[in-house]
Amino acid sequence: MSESKGSTRRSFLTGTLAAGGTLAAASVAKAAGGDPAILNVQPWANELGDGVDAHPYGMPTRYESKVIRRNVPWLTADPVSSINFTPLHDLDGIITPNGLAFERHHAGSIAIPPHKYRLMINGLVDQPLVFTLEDLKRFPRYNKVYFLECAANSGMEWRGPQLNGVQFTHGMIHNVMYTGVMLRDILAEAGVKTEGKWLLAEGGDAAGMSRSIPMEKALDDCMIAFKMNGEALRAENGYPARLVVPGWEGNMWVKWIRRLEVGDQPWEQREETSKYTDLLANGVARRFTWQMDAKSVITNPSPQAPITHGKGRTVITGIAWTGNGVISGVDVTLDGGINWHKARIDGSSLDKSMHRFYYEFDWDGKPLLLQSRAHDTTGYVQPTKDQLRAIRGTNSIYHNNGIQTWAVNSEGEAENVEIS
Ligand code: MTE
Ligand code: CO
DSSP states (O other): HHHHHHHHHHHHHHHHTTTOOOOHHOOOOOOOOOOHHHHSSGGGGGOOOOOSOSSSSSSOOOOGGTTTOOOOOOOOOSTTTTOOOOGGGGGOOSSSOGHHHEEEEEHHHOOOOOGGEEEEEESSSSSSSEEEEHHHHTSSSEEEEEEETTTTTTGGGSSSSSOOSSSHOSSSSSEEEEEEEEEEHHHHHHHHHOOOOOOEEEETTTTEEEEEEEEEEEHHHHHHEEETEEEOOOGGGTOOEEEEOTTGGGGGSSEOOOOOOOOSSOOOOOOOOOOOOEETTSSOOOOOOOOOOOOOEEEESSSTTTOSOSSEEEEEEEEEEEETEEEEEEEEEEEEEESSOOOOSOOOOOTSOOOEEEEEEEEEOEEEEEEEEEEEESBBBBOHHHHHHHOSOOOSSSSOOOOOEEOTTSSOEEEEOOOO
């Protein structure tokens, strides 16, 4: 802990001196003296605080009450088939707290009593089986941190900038640690027949959400999870059990999972024919576009999180992720892509998990055109929105991983813009 703090401090000083600055130029704090907030004894230091019985289940302090999921009213005509968004501009690190993980449901969030929960495996198997939750917990358990991104994340931005906030443009993503069992272990118990090449995953909610998953993926890294960040899944995220399909579009991560059918071909369900396909300019639709490609966005500053400290030392931060594995680097530009700088990735760099990046610089108070660009270990580079449109046209909703631009004015306020 102290070691990493020390090295951060050293690189901070080196960076400042190398940039030709002086130590004074990098100073971010006021000289001591005169500030009543430090000179006076504050009320909270004069009275006793809450006892340990005040918060049997801890909640955030009242001073953080604005850190909440939000929806976009015009997208939420019907709240049971809708979406809310993770407040990315208020978060740091790589883990999304459970109470802030965005929700997407097509028929509302349901409450399944755990003792009534069942998961069936049928179809091309030696022995159809029904598992209780307790049965599932008797298989070897694994802990994995994965991002879940809805295929429609940034979908409203296909034709141009619309939503003024990173929560709304990019907030259909969360990154949590799942505890669960490997799909391959429970499929082995039922015995998949050799002609079993596909799996239908079906949800227990009224939407009956169902998707076809190729068997190679199911046997590779898919999980049935019952915990997120150590505690039971939240009802809205699939309690008591959900499917985890690492790196692939959120729609396949079936919540309240009730049935897995093994088959020899895909089922062509509504969610993979009329929805979750990408209509190209020539009228042909891309189908089974499962993987989420490398993407990044600056979360601070952004429209909901302006620079409030004026000129001088400023920290830019954001997130990057790829369904291809691991992010190998993130570049940041302050001038709309004329000069790119290497950002610093900090926190764990895990397979198909969110990465956190920082870029520290001395702001001269002049307007900025901020962008970030992610690279992954396959050599893939996050495209510009124009590059995406050149290939995919403008009919799409899903799989918009184009580079986001924030225009920051001299007051530090940020706005969603596009440059070409
Ligand atoms: N599973 C069921 N049973 N019903 C649903 O409506 N929505 C899907 C998927 N799984 C859905 C579902 C979609 S579109 C997404 S993006 C993810 O769940 C969202 O997961 P979350 O609510 O945990 O964020
Ligand atoms: Co979705």
